[in-house]
Amino acid sequence: MAGITGKDATLTAYADALAAAPKGRSLTQDALRRLSRNKAALVSIFVLAALVLFALAGPYFLPWTYDKIDWSAIRKPPDWVKGHYFGTDQNGRDMLARTLQGTQMSLLVATVATVVSVVIGIIYGAIAGYFGGKIDAVMMRFVDIMYALPYILFVIILVVIFGRSPVLLFVGIGCLEWLTMARIVRGQTLSIKQREFVEAARAGGAGPFAIIFRHVVPNLTGPVVIYATLTVPEIILTESFLSYLGLGVQEPQTSLGTLISFGAPVAEALPWMLFTPAAFLVVMLVCLSYIGDGLRDALDPKDR
């Protein structure tokens, strides 16, 4: 869900600062140093890393796989003897294994969408910034319009198009998320374009794309890291939201949103079916939100 982290405002301000002072690296290093002094953010990074590691490695250590049916334990609350640490669902499948599977899926689609949005953002922003003038004006006007329109409508249109393939769906969502990245890259490109070494490269016959990739892209490490940190939770939230509505990941695959939507109607009788995936989602979002807040504070030029 765009906006949960307020990344547009934060990163746009950051992009302006970067464009004003092309020494992007020190600005970013400065921000990261300030982030490392923020205890809540540090703890969150640690917890999140542990959670991700658990989601990826955990399934190998559990007695049950996510799709194995335990006929002797259908709709059972947590049972430590049998190894159903968080209970089972209506089909006798282990909730913890399913939740870890769901977490993996959520992380996967979030990564896919983030990578896609970063790539598109870089290309779009670099083209707009490098060519400038009318091309730039038209391209950035388009970005402004996209900002003004409700994101969810486009997501639903994507669902119509890619409904049956979650990964493709999130490639599509990545195609909607690049706006902020494009703004950052454009600002960077505009400021780098005017420097002598780019002039020299151009005089030496280097093409626009060579210049962009050699001189602009390497400066983007910091912004990309920050952008990704703020984008991943948005996608995780979008995913869980869509899956909850039945529009995202569908059986037999699973995700946190899917699990929550299955758990919700039976929450009265089988609360663990709702609360296990919900707890994972909430912990993840809380951590990401503190990291996001930490980043925002670290990037806030007012405190500097």
Next chain:
Amino acid sequence: MLGYALRRVLTAIPIVLLTITVCFFILRLAPGGPFDGERALPPDQLRNIRAYYHLDEPLVMQFFRYVAGVAQGNFGPSMVMKDFTVARLIGIGLPFTLMLGFTAFIVGTVAGLVAGAIAAVNQNRWPDYLLVFVVLIPIIIPNFLMANVVQLVFGVYLHWLPVGGYTPGAWLNLVLPVLILAMPHGARVARLTRGSMIEVLGTNYIRTARSKGLGARLILARHAIKPALIPVVSYLGPGLSYLLTGSLVVEQVFALPGIGKYFITAALNRDYGVVLGTTILYVFIILALNLIVDVVYAWLDPKVRFR
């Protein structure tokens, strides 16, 4: 001021047109359609259906036919719910969705403004700490989760409020939906209000107002509120989009008769007509409301008017 509003209206028109165009072609060019059901239709029957919906014409023709229809308020037929036109479905669902949305918008905005202002005036005292903490909850926890939790707590366990459904007049059924919809919105408004109010209270012009001996209440009411509202009002536009997103969830969780249900079913069944019609209408409404927000903004910040 009037000129400013007019200019804004004029810039909104191409955006609506662009949205219609882009959405139309994306939807039509995508593979698959409303008639690839589980059982394949016989070819001649499919041809008839396609001819009936003008799907056999060139895409550009279809586009102009569609735009001409939209201009007259005709959004075409629903291709899945055979007996309904899109306009009819919208007519059934939209009033409820708008009513729910506006109620939540007003409740959330007012509550957020009041809470944010109280926190700002009491900066670094308990009301402030309380607010800063409480406000985090609906911002971090997704609304579908919150919806389920309040449904469980107030509906199932405590039996205080109905768990869902709605018939006209049953306003108690709307308490939880409005609450869930209003909370994240109100929380963001409160956060913004607090931040901008604290900033404004520290400005030189508030010091000037104090030096004039105006009294705390007048300073707050006349000097602080207007400039403090500027960032809040500029959030209200995007805030509407979040409310729209939230209403899809809330209508689903509480089984409410809004347009969200049709929208989601249509998306699953690739019912172009309904998805497109609803999208266009939503975009139109959002842009119109954004326009109002912008005009309010111009009233708050005199500098904008003269640009």
Next chain:
Amino acid sequence: MADVLVVDDLDVTFQLHNSEVKAVSDLDFALAEGETLAVVGESGSGKSQAFLSIMGLLAKNGKGSGRAMLGDTNLIGLSPGELDRYRGKDIAMIFQDPMTSLNPALRIRTQLGEVLVRHQGYDRERANRAVIEMLERVGIPEPVKRASAYPHELSGGMRQRVMIAMALLCRPKVLIADEPTTALDVTVQAQMLDLFKTLTNDFGTALVLITHDLGVVAGVADRMMVMYGGRCIEKGPTDTLFYDPRHPYTLGLLHSTPNVDKRAARLDPIQGLPPSLEHLPRGCAFHPRCAFRFDRCFEERPPLLPVEDVREKACWYQGELNYEEVA
């Protein structure tokens, strides 16, 4: 002439994280009706804080103590509500930055008129007329049109004129102007000082001119008070201080002011930096930068004592200040 403002033993302290900082210590002075007092010092000398405390405008962590008698009322320690009976009416203040001191969201008319509505009980109509009259008086062309303008439509000099008009609407007994010309163009500065002089004369308002710029003081002020490290270190009639400074710091200030008359004169800035209020030097706060210091200055803080009839200074050195010799 009667004194309109008598300040006695004024202290201003700020509560920091885990320490207290004294920004102003033992300030005494009296302001006679209609006179102009210049308060001079570098930034951090406490000159602004002293007067902000009198106006009850200190930052939240600041606190004033002592006495500032406006007539029979001690302004220090009054609640904001009680202060509001005097602020803007009997005692007004103008701030350094006219660009940010006016509310951007309100028309000039509103911001000025509300003072009269509040303190004089005027209705809007009458307040408006008075506002336009006052705007004309401070030299704003087309006052009727300007009254309806928003601050951003006016230039910096214009806005400062608006501030002056605002402060003088109720014809206060005391006007405090905190660096009123610092943010303005040099050409506008002179006009603004003239305006101050004329208006305060006309209204019989006593003016406190806080500044770091001695050039501003020369033509305007009757008396002058020099502050350093939160204390008054020399005060007296402007002329005597200008032509015969007795405190080495005053002398230093005079020498660091560009002087068009003595074209050849070298600009002599005072050596070193102003002290941090958190770590004021022992003894005389100025001794680390003083060319005339001797043993006693390191150990004992000099009290403010009368020299001749009309002036006072806080310095142990009693000899002649012959700058050239030492420098």
